[in-house]
Amino acid sequence: MSDENLDLSRRDALRNLGITLTLTTAGAGVVSAQDAAHVHHLVTQEKTAGPYQPKCFNPHEYATLRRLSELIMPADEHSKSAIEAGAPEFIDLLASRNDELAHIYTGGLAWLDQEIERRHGSTFLAAAPEQQTAMLDLIAYRKNESPELGPGIRFFAWVRNMVVDAYFTSKIGMDYLGFMGNGAMSHFSVPQAAIDYALKRSPLA
Amino acid sequence: MLQIIRSPKVYDVVVIGSGAGGGTAVHVLTSMGMNVALLEAGPMLHPQKDFKEHVLPYEVDHRGAGEHAELYFGRQQWGYFSAPNGYWDINGEPYTVAPGNEFRWFRSRILGGRTNHYGRISLRFSDYDFKPYSTDGLGDDWPVTYDEIAPYYDKAEEFIGVTGTKEGLRTAPDGKFLPPIAPRVHEVLVQKACQRLNIPCIPSRMAMLTKSIHGRAACHYCGQCGRGCRTASAYSSSQAQIFPAMKTGRLEVFTGAMARELVTDPNTGKVTAVNYVDKATRTDQQIRCRAVVLGASACESARLLLNSKSSRHPNGLANSSGVVGRYLTDSVGFGLSGYIPALEGLPRHNSDGIGGMHVYIPWWLFDKKDKEFPRGYHVEIGGGFHMPQLGSFHGVCRKHEGYGQVLKEAVLKGYGCTVGFAGRGEMIPNEHSYCEIDPDRVDAYGIPVLRFHFRWSEHEIRQARHMRETFTQIIETMGGRVLGLANPERESEGISTGGTIIHEAGTIRMGDDPRKSALNKYSQTHDVRNLFVADAAPFVSQPDKNVTLSIIAFSWRMSEHLAEEMRKGNV
Numbered sequence: 089m090s091d092e093n094l095d096l097s098r099r100d101a102l103r104n105l106g107i108t109l110t111l112t113t114a115g116a117g118v119v120s121a122q123d124a125a126h127v128h129h130l131v132t133q134e135k136t137a138g139p140y141q142p143k144c145f146n147p148h149e150y151a152t153l154r155r156l157s158e159l160i161m162p163a164d165e166h167s168k169s170a171i172e173a174g175a176p177e178f179i180d181l182l183a184s185r186n187d188e189l190a191h192i193y194t195g196g197l198a199w200l201d202q203e204i205e206r207r208h209g210s211t212f213l214a215a216a217p218e219q220q221t222a223m224l225d226l227i228a229y230r231k232n233e234s235p236e237l238g239p240g241i242r243f244f245a246w247v248r249n250m251v252v253d254a255y256f257t258s259k260i261g262m263d264y265l266g267f268m269g270n271g272a273m274s275h276f277s278v279p280q281a282a283i284d285y286a287l288k289r290s291p292l293a
Numbered sequence: 294m295l296q297i298i299r300s301p302k303v304y305d306v307v308v309i310g311s312g313a314g315g316g317t318a319v320h321v322l323t324s325m326g327m328n329v330a331l332l333e334a335g336p337m338l339h340p341q342k343d344f345k346e347h348v349l350p351y352e353v354d355h356r357g358a359g360e361h362a363e364l365y366f367g368r369q370q371w372g373y374f375s376a377p378n379g380y381w382d383i384n385g386e387p388y389t390v391a392p393g394n395e396f397r398w399f400r401s402r403i404l405g406g407r408t409n410h411y412g413r414i415s416l417r418f419s420d421y422d423f424k425p426y427s428t429d430g431l432g433d434d435w436p437v438t439y440d441e442i443a444p445y446y447d448k449a450e451e452f453i454g455v456t457g458t459k460e461g462l463r464t465a466p467d468g469k470f471l472p473p474i475a476p477r478v479h480e481v482l483v484q485k486a487c488q489r490l491n492i493p494c495i496p497s498r499m500a501m502l503t504k505s506i507h508g509r510a511a512c513h514y515c516g517q518c519g520r521g522c523r524t525a526s527a528y529s530s531s532q533a534q535i536f537p538a539m540k541t542g543r544l545e546v547f548t549g550a551m552a553r554e555l556v557t558d559p560n561t562g563k564v565t566a567v568n569y570v571d572k573a574t575r576t577d578q579q580i581r582c583r584a585v586v587l588g589a590s591a592c593e594s595a596r597l598l599l600n601s602k603s604s605r606h607p608n609g610l611a612n613s614s615g616v617v618g619r620y621l622t623d624s625v626g627f628g629l630s631g632y633i634p635a636l637e638g639l640p641r642h643n644s645d646g647i648g649g650m651h652v653y654i655p656w657w658l659f660d661k662k663d664k665e666f667p668r669g670y671h672v673e674i675g676g677g678f679h680m681p682q683l684g685s686f687h688g689v690c691r692k693h694e695g696y697g698q699v700l701k702e703a704v705l706k707g708y709g710c711t712v713g714f715a716g717r718g719e720m721i722p723n724e725h726s727y728c729e730i731d732p733d734r735v736d737a738y739g740i741p742v743l744r745f746h747f748r749w750s751e752h753e754i755r756q757a758r759h760m761r762e763t764f765t766q767i768i769e770t771m772g773g774r775v776l777g778l779a780n781p782e783r784e785s786e787g788i789s790t791g792g793t794i795i796h797e798a799g800t801i802r803m804g805d806d807p808r809k810s811a812l813n814k815y816s817q818t819h820d821v822r823n824l825f826v827a828d829a830a831p832f833v834s835q836p837d838k839n840v841t842l843s844i845i846a847f848s849w850r851m852s853e854h855l856a857e858e859m860r861k862g863n864v
């Protein structure tokens with residue numbers, strides 16, 4: 089079987105994962121989730137080598153997108169923000185490969201600057217944090233739909249969907265949610281404590 | 294004159310299509326010593342390369358959106374991570390839908406066909422499913438009884454491996470099961486709710502190996518069966534049947550081979566060869582044989598017969614009855630999701646298990662006399678801590694709106710709290726639902742394409758309404774609230790779009806009367822002795838049990854019959 093699309097280190101790791109699987113079918117519990125994690129770790133390492141160079145947006149647009157990303161999915165005491173989760177480069181990369189998407193973003197970012205300039209006399213990036221959030225409070229809700237805000241509301245829905253997508257499909261976002269799957273187990277079982285927890289909170293107890 | 298390149302070799306059997314029906318035919322025929330050629334319109338499958346098992350979204354730079362962000366513009370046909378084996382639209386291979394009708398045709402073009410990714414729900418038809426007309430006066434009875442096919446259900450289950458438990462329910466006959474798999478937390482809640490409502494909810498019957506059999510490794514419970522399984526721990530015809538058959542030396546596989554027509558001898562009326570297009574070179578090839586098995590999928594097999602016209606068969610081959618293409622059915626589909634607050638804050642754990650449900654609801658009102666619709670449905674259940682994907686939380690974004698910490702926490706709070714219910718019900722064949730050759734259109738190979746006609750009747754619409762009421766009741770009994778349609782892109786307000794449940798059947802139906810059916814009870818055509826059908830086309834009705842296990846059982850029986858008849862010199 090040809091594996092030319094996979095690099096050597098990952099291929100070896102996957103092979104090891106396969107071996108672990110066949111050797112431990114008689115064992116108990118989670119056996120090789122660590123191996124799976126090892127594979128993922130290797131790939132992540134390769135991807136994060138060196139700072140990302142935007143392929144679609146100009147430096148001002150990209151900086152604005154970074155600011156929007158952290159406003160939409162900020163850091164807190166449990167996890168980092170959408171910037172660390174790779175949202176700006178995810179959006180830039182896709183926009184560089186799809187003109188329709190690029191136009192949605194370049195148009196939307198320009199609209200945002202024009203609109204906030206009119207209100208506060210500065211670009212979105214240069215505006216004070218309260219001015220930035222006041223602007224988002226207008227365009228983050230469909231109830232504010234008006235001829236004036238319509239383009240911003242539609243643009244923000246795009247950014248929000250894609251930042252949330254990028255956030256929760258990243259390792260940071262998955263850890264925040266507590267996703268524990270994608271492993272390899274010799275046996276499947278469900279913790280009784282989890283069943284009891286849900287039953288007790290339901291009307292079925 | 295058109296140059297057709299003829300194979301020097303004459304095969305015992307040419308099998309057209311490599312899914313559940315074709316794969317089973319290949320397995321049984323080669324194991325009985327036949328020399329078989331298998332035609333597949335798509336490429337060879339390479340599981341290690343083609344299956345994206347265990348890949349997390351962030352390991353791919355586009356995270357699953359597709360190289361050109363197709364997902365965000367509704368142009369991605371099937372999830373990026375899914376096995377590369379099927380499409381709603383195929384470049385160069387169109388079909389048409391008659392004005393005023395709605396139908397979508399999902400086709401696969403790869404070795405193994407749809408079995409590389411399908412849901413693997415494996416349900417036996419019940420005794421009464423073979424007697425629909427005798428039961429309620431609608432449709433027609435099958436020429437086969439449950440007792441006749443039961444030994445082949447045994448063989449199918451023992452070979453592919455099906456989880457389950459013996460329940461003694463008439464609506465869900467017991468089989469030869471592998472150990473069941475423990476219910477997930479939300480499934481325990483569904484079971485308890487169903488208990489209150491007097492609805493059965495039993496361990497699911499799925500073609501995943503909870504135990505190693507026939508040299509295939511036991512499941513490793515990553516829940517990603519839909520991506521294709523590199524260890525072949527979920528049944529696919531490619532890995533479980535065709536690859537092993539290739540090793541016998543009695544099977545030759547022709548990929549990129551699109552069947553154009555069946556060639557018959559004008560004197561004997563028997564099929565002597567299959568003409569196909571080699572897609573890579575766009576040259577016409579001919580492969581000679583002593584018998585042909587069609588397993589191209591219900592509609593594609595019908596298309597091939599209708600396109601195989603000759604002076605002796607002016608309406609298409611094996612179609613003296615005129616039924617080929619008629620009686621097209623799909624399952625009735627309706628899905629509803631519920632939000633279950635009891636699951637908020639649920640202690641985290643790995644809930645992957647086998648891909649799909651661990652428990653399901655078989656039909657439970659067979660004996661109820663005053664129903665508003667005939668026949669019944671089963672219910673498939675979804676939920677758990679799924680791997681986050683692009684789009685997983687668009688619903689939260691749309692509903693919650695806003696941004697920042699509150700949105701982040703709203704996603705966290707709702708993660709794993711959605712439970713989905715999908716009804717799969719029986720459609721009664723009707724005169725408005727069929728496929729035929731479109732006289733105005735050919736595909737990129739010059740082969741005339743299918744035109745679809747499809748209409749639900751009141752029977753199905755009332756059934757879908759009953760599904761909505763039932764699912765609402767279950768969700769509310771769990772203390773949840775109804776969110777809305779589970780599959781809005783494939784379901785309208787009341788019922789699925791025809792074809793989108795991907796259970797097409799009935800287009801080359803079997804029966805005892807050659808004037809009203811195309812096949813005898815062994816799926817052998819009445820008109821042509823050495824021509825057989827192995828997919829869901831022979832099925833006289835569309836019981837509320839997904840067709841794949843029955844395709845395997847019927848193909849197995851058909852293949853044994855074919856080999857036996859050939860040995861006796863009757864084919």
